[in-house]
Amino acid sequence: METIRTLRRTPIALPGEGRFLGVEQHAVEFPSGVVIDDWMWVITPEFVNILPRMQDGRYLCYRQAKYAADGLTLGVPGGYLEPGEAPLAAAQRELLEETGCTATGWIPLGAYVVDGNRGSGRGHFFLATGVEYRQPINADDLEDLEPILLTRHELEAALLKGEFQVMPWTACIALALLHEQE
């Protein structure tokens, strides 16, 4: 089976110098020979999400506002990679900055492209284990995060009720819960 080839890339929008978003038009050749010359492609930064499991076995989540969510949502820690930063280093940095915690174990859960057609960045997921508080939180003015600790049963129930409204968060948690019961 053949893959899909990129014949040309043309930048069409780079708002804010492309820090958070770039849009390109690609000419794309499919295995059948069909060429589409106005295929839209979206560039956003890579990011990490982490499900932190505390030393007592509970999971550290948030109740929070998020721009694309409807009202308040449950969430997990995460953020964009810094330029040149490895995903694990970003996950460790984000966990410490957002929660003041460190972890004794870091289990990678894979990397996934956000949109199979448009790209839209890549998310790297981790389960952090043996998590404990180490230092005060490095607060971010934009985010108003209320930490909550959930048992596995509570986390799984909230997940399956759709209370984590953002897809990467849901994917990260669901993968972590499946991984744990292997």
Add this chain to the structure above:
Amino acid sequence: METIRTLRRTPIALPGEGRFLGVEQHAVEFPSGVVIDDWMWVITPEFVNILPRMQDGRYLCYRQAKYAADGLTLGVPGGYLEPGEAPLAAAQRELLEETGCTATGWIPLGAYVVDGNRGSGRGHFFLATGVEYRQPINADDLEDLEPILLTRHELEAALLKGEFQVMPWTACIALALLHEQE
């Protein structure tokens, strides 16, 4: 806890008349009072993904090329909603068109926004049960899909190895597997 308010929306790119992609710049007010007036927002169509469980208990997946994936990837059926179409109707239509199958049970697994900051559309996930072949496949020139049937054990192993490279597919399958063991 307060939510985040949209103060203004300005269209900045609408390539191809916005059929697959639109970009807006929003002025956004955070609960702290901070206003960001160049917040990027991405509009793409809503979509469905389906994990089909056949009458013999195996799951119907694909091996396929996908533009944003690296080489070949495993995948599940899915596609964009037609204008005005309900998510369940879209899921039933896509399953029939892509696989030639119908299902006796449709279990909704929630709706999730793709990007918590930029929007980038919404995915609706379903587990379809009692799935069986009914009619020849309505082939799409662009997609070269090789159907494969996996046991639960094989599906979960492939999922946790990252063989489903596209985030919505991974999220749909992981949620379905957690739902089934409830």
